[in-house]
Amino acid sequence: MGFPVQCTKESLMINKTLGRLNKRDLRALSAGAGVLAIAMLMFLWLLPSLEKIRRLDRAIAMETKKLEQVRELHQAVSELNEQEVKLQEQIRRRTTESFSVASVVEALARDSGLMEQVQYLKPEQGKPSDQFREALVSLKIVEITPAQLVDFLYRLESSERILRVRNLQLRQNPKEAGRLDATLTVFTLLPASAPARPPQEAKESQALEAAPESELQAPENVPGQTDKPK
Numbered sequence: 001m002g003f004p005v006q007c008t009k010e011s012l013m014i015n016k017t018l019g020r021l022n023k024r025d026l027r028a029l030s031a032g033a034g035v036l037a038i039a040m041l042m043f044l045w046l047l048p049s050l051e052k053i054r055r056l057d058r059a060i061a062m063e064t065k066k067l068e069q070v071r072e073l074h075q076a077v078s079e080l081n082e083q084e085v086k087l088q089e090q091i092r093r094r095t096t097e098s099f100s101v102a103s104v105v106e107a108l109a110r111d112s113g114l115m116e117q118v119q120y121l122k123p124e125q126g127k128p129s130d131q132f133r134e135a136l137v138s139l140k141i142v143e144i145t146p147a148q149l150v151d152f153l154y155r156l157e158s159s160e161r162i163l164r165v166r167n168l169q170l171r172q173n174p175k176e177a178g179r180l181d182a183t184l185t186v187f188t189l190l191p192a193s194a195p196a197r198p199p200q201e202a203k204e205s206q207a208l209e210a211a212p213e214s215e216l217q218a219p220e221n222v223p224g225q226t227d228k229p230k
Contacts, residue, residue, distance in 0.1 A: 101135045105186050112152045117141050132189045143179045
């Protein structure tokens, strides 16, 4: 019951205060109230725009993050393109420069100090396809240590001629403990339009095919030598 009485007293005090104001004060008060009302209306009118600005800021942050990801992808693509250019240069050199896979493998075996242990090394013809053909070399290395084998395989795989190894077969050497006999095939891919066989490799293949088995495989007691005719 005391609440309406209190409100009535406050209303009377406000009315008395307004009654004491002159016209200039009333105008100033009305102008202030009008400015406040206009400010409230402008705030309510700008509130959706402020929300749009906040959403725009969030969108800009997300697009900036996406742009950074695009830059990283662009850098990765650039690195891949550089690797592709290097690979194409290797392929160009491999196809424009005539070389013998057998000669390359022989040179790598010589650099590894394994030539005296190579029992045979002969080129072979791979299966051609529409775009590529294989150039193969089969070889057997006897009495080789595991460390020598790893070094030789590393030299083959890291060659600029892009050589690869398959059909690797290892057996324990019956004479030397801790040594192995390794039989493997080294191959590379060449474009089908490239010459079927470089001249040097063709001569080597013809010589190997014409040679008897006794000349291809050295005697066990003296590796790398053949018996001289008496």
